Amino acid sequence: MGLLKKKNNMIILGLGHFVPEDILTNKQLEQMVDTSDEWITTRTGIKARRIVKKGVACSDLAYNASKNALENAKLDPIDITHIIVGTFTSDYCAPATACVLQAKLGSKKCEMAIDIAAGCSGFTYGLELARGIVFNKPEAKVLVVGSEVCSSRMNFKDRNTCVLFGDGAGAAIVTGHMNGYPQVISQVIDIELKTIGELGHLLMVGLEGGSAEPLALGQRVSEKYFTRMKGREVFKHAVRNMTEISEHILKKNNLTSQDLDLFIPHQANYRIIEAVAKKMNIPMEKVFINVDRYGNTSAASIILALSEAYSYGRIQKGDLVLLATFGAGFTVASAILKF
């Protein structure tokens, strides 16, 4: 097959993921804040999350996930032409984590490397950007990564947030050119995005330390540096918006939820996932869950889940898969993949 004819088409050549080995359980969190395994499990479905060792940065997790994706795609780092990293926990303000990753991988032919700050929708937003790139340059090989060291932006004295998040990364390599890639994994049928900046105040990170409230030399960070969230409000908007965008993208593509083989929603909270699935009439057997083991890994969440689902054999050739994400911004995204 030659160049893909349809404007929107893009194919995935490889998927990969990586999580740090250290596990932080609910029982361990009981020793750190006033919480209980029972509260966390019943309210969120989370049992454990992975946490990096001191000194491990976002680019390190991104590197391991990218290596895994390259291996699965049977490609070398030198083949990569563009790198997009979705994250809210970049190594530095500058350079971008994507540039750090490019250097670590040795992707010497890389033309563009950028970070995207789209909260938990960072990977899906990145996929849409990649779609634009491969439309203009079908031969491009774009490495799209979601990587987070959420623990670096957690206040481990705030029980409202620190029990919810974890660290991890996932990566996908996409192109618009099918020639010579027998290992094509899936086709990206469509992507839809939405932004609701008016509600950004409900979930914020770094209320201090940015240009709106810069830190002075020698000033110590306060709790405003870490993740803050109006959980109940976020919950409501997450359910409503993930449902709406998912129903819309299905309708636009003349599909219904009955056509889906697997639904992979953002892994923030089991109850959010269950509520979205119920509203969309999708049985839980058709919903992929790993929030119990990893918590909310923000931009890494959806690609970590997609890569795991694929590598565990939960996705078979011919399957139709729907992704849905919701994150700080608010950012909302949905994608349909055909395997």
Ligand code: ACO
């Ligand atoms: N352990 C024990 N008690 C807790 C804990 C905890 N870890 N955290 C909060 N509480 C208490 C609160 O202090 C509050 O107590 P109060 O009523 O005495 O003030 C009470 O529990 C809160 O209860 P609810 O509001 O009923 O809790 P809810 O059922 O809404 O669950 C939760 C809270 C889990 C945060 C939920 O709202 C949620 O998951 N929201 C969405 C969060 C999320 O997923 N955000 C990210 C999505 S977007 C993104 O990923 C960036």
